[in-house]
Amino acid sequence: MAITLNDLLSTAYLRLDVVVPGAPGTMDEPISWVHPTELDDPTPYLQGGEIILVSGVAMADDSPTPAQRGYSQRLVDRQVRGVGFGVDVIHPKPLSWLVDQCEASGLPLFSVPLDTPFAAVSKAISRGVLNDQGRGFAARYNEQRQLLRSIQTLNPVSSIVDRLAQVIGGWASLLNPAGTVVESSHPFIPLNLGMLGEAITFSAVGQAKFMNVRGYDVAVFHVTSPAGRTLGFLVAGCHGTVGTLDHSLVASASLLLSLAVTPVADADRSLGRLRSSMIRACLEGDARSVRPYARDLWSDMPVEPLVVLRVCGDRDALESAERLVEPFHRSLAKDLHPVLFGMVEGDLWIIVSRSTAQLWTDQLGRDSRLSVGCSSGCIWRDLPRARHEAYQACAEAMTSDECVVVYGRERGVGGLESIVDPARMRAFADLRLAPISALRFNASIGPHPSGADRSGGAVDVGAVDLLASWLGNQGNLEATAAAFGLHRHTVSKYLSRVAAALSVDLGDPGVRAELWYACRFTRFVSRAARGRIDG
Template sequence: MRCGALMLGERMHGEHCQNGQHGDAGFDVVAHLCGARMPVTLGDLVTAPEFGLRMVWPTLDDGPDPRAMGGPGRAPEGASDSSEQTALPRVLATEVAWVHSSDLPDPAPWLEPGQLLLSDGAQFAGDRSERFAQEYVARLADRGLIGLGLSEGIVHDRIPDAVVEACRERGLPLLSVPRRTPFIAVIRYVADILARDRRERLEWSLDAQRAVARAASSSGGLGATIDELERRLGGWAALYDAAGRPLPFGGAPAEHADQVELLVQRTLTTPRPNRRHSLGSDEAVALERIGTSAHPLGVLAVRTTAPFDPAANDLVASVLALASIALEQRRALDLERRRLRSGALELLLSGRLDTADRVAAPLWGTAPDGPLRVAVAPHGAESAELLDALEAAAGDRGWTFFAERDGDLVMIADELGMRTVRSLLSAHGVRAGVSGRVDAATLERGLSEAAAAHTASRAAIGEYDDLVGDGLEGLLVASGAEGLARRMLAPILEADADPARTAEGASLEDTVRAWFESGCSWDRAARVLGVHRHTVRTRVARAGVLLGRDLDDPTDRAEVWLALRLLRRD
């Protein structure tokens, strides 16, 4: 007589451990072990010498002994390529979630996928038909069981052929359990391993949580936290900001960097993104959004080869919480720094240099006494990437200060620092204007010059010095004033286009231009045009009337002359 009922929330249904039969053991244990890893395999049970279990299917009685395989999942030497023998390693590598024992005619309602069922086979005794065996095995297979173990030498001297055939048809592994092996021993064997694994995972989890907490409170802060996560999970981890840019904490390997960044962008912009993505081969990346879909703070990417177990998930969740706090603080700090920069800029522009120096110097250094230049980029140029680049460059080469003002990005630097500023603006495709040389007391003038250079220049980086070299006319040309000149001179241009006017000789435009180029001398203009000086007077007077300008007035005369020069350029 054998006893093996494991009384763990079992449903006995009136069956008792008597007459060599086993009760229904351990139906509620799965709930207790839910979430734990499953380190026990069918191969572990078959190769355990204390049990003497034997595979009946997929290995037949006269097939190779699975215990001679050298461990689960390894094919025996000299094995043939039959479908049964090639399936054996895969079967033996199947993980066991739990082991039950029951002789009920239909135990399926109390079973869960991934479990192994042991039975004395009493349900197959008497006049049970072959159809009963087929339906019984079908119910177990449909329930997701990984195998059926039947005793030999108690109810049946050997496993009924109908059961063997039914298992073969439904692909359900079938094991033979010797008479001497109590089911409770197999159940306790699996339970002990699962319990030990749960204990080890709990200890690992507690140790990892403590390590991450210590890292977060260290001087390394968020960087040390990500490093600790990498060590604990045995793979790389990377942190990205709300714009999808990698932060200097951890990092994806070069071969996956672009792919991961693309996946991060999708995670940030998709309301319910997938959390796990394949990177090819057996490698994948788990992406966890930090913050909400409406206000994301960033994304944590962690390399994985399999879905995380609960302990690893808990660790990642802890790191996410710490990263969320750190990134929120970083965002708030960045906002305050931007406000502080804007305030310091206003102090500089208002001439309160001593106050500005006390405010800004501890963070950005004291402005040099030598010449400075001011650069202005229009509204919308202050991208996070450019601001980060300017922040990194400040103090690297020369002195650089930048701040936002009325939506524009204002940069102040010495000569060396401004070279870096120009390079960064060009690299980010930002148009800007750069002033001439100023000093700390004349920054307001530099701001005006930079704004004028940006407005007037056709170059991506407009230089005020270049505009000054071309004079006022150059400034007007650079600002696109030719169109204004054409509109101003339109009345005489339209008059010159009249065929009747063309027949009279030189146009009004040519006459006025010749007059200006002759120093406003009627006689010299007449000789240039080959007409009488009274004709020149008449035409110039007519042009003044059409233009609505008094050409005897120096101001009107200068405007018309400048318009003619711009029209010639056009």
């Protein structure tokens, strides 16, 4: 405990006497330092918690000067712990007006006899402050030793978390990279970890977060491997305002957890290779040979019906996605929704129960760096078909604005065009329509429908747009002409020029089908024409 005014007054050799006891409890407040001063307003030079020593050199006997009015109240506002008045230096006793001010403001006032130097009071306070700091260092050293001993136990992860909660006087929880609690000091903690939001899921590696949630001082620290890989998060808190929690102890615990968990993380590299081999066997339809090892590799097999997810992206994004589905420590985490996963040829493949597929696609879809393809439902022996669907859906996601594409539910997926890679389809479309990509028709000349208003019409019409509109209208010249404000004979003439440029017969159903797909995927068609052909 820090030195207080009551401690100072009980120091016999100082022979200090209480004149005004001050407000209740003020004499038990900790003293931070001592400051002798004769200034009428010393508050600009104070930080709070000090004892003021005065001899009254500048103080009048009968009444305060204008500058000394409100003297004690200013000290109270600055959280000064008390005033020591040196008697028989100038005045035989504390001045009456100073006593009145201290009584009115609740500021403690004590007398210092002439044969007690102010230096003796200062030394007594400084020794008390230093002793308090020494006790604090000793307590901190003892707490650090308790944490260090935890790493030598049979279950160091659990021991470190429990011991941390004890030394901070609160609670602590260890989370996996996905934000799921895998170890906790208490069965129930007084905080919904979901309230921490991005402080857990999206904080940078090595970054600590501090906050006050529902009256609890909370700290979040990364638990990382020596290579900088996130292994989990340590969340600790205690009841109080910001600053109540000892952050240095939480930081020490996070470092010890890194040491305790790193061997497991190193073993994960070998485990990753096994998972890749086993997930490949599943996707090829050989789930029976994988089942005996599923509990060790992933904790269990998901329940039919199943869904296959193909996840593509850069290396960092795929590592983040893998952390979402990979429990931090399977012996600690009881997973109620098993997930099979592994890297195959640079892509992350995931097999989940269809009932939880939406949960995983929502989580993965939050990362804009990822492209996710989701298959339709299947059973174990039908995984090769689901793998093909997930592959095609992911290819569509990579060439569109969607992060997640579900096979059969999005444009272009589950249809005839999904037989080939969408990127190849776009390349074919641009090459097929290249001869007419720059061909345009002057729509301001030629016959138009009687009464048609050409003042606001287009000056020219692109050949690709005209072809796309005609195909979208199923070869109807009247509907196509109306869309562009032209006469149907004009549209017929323009289409003849398109057919000649492409060297095709537009009356051939096979040619029409081929050009319809080309117009859907080409980059030469305008937004308006694309809307007509998609509609």
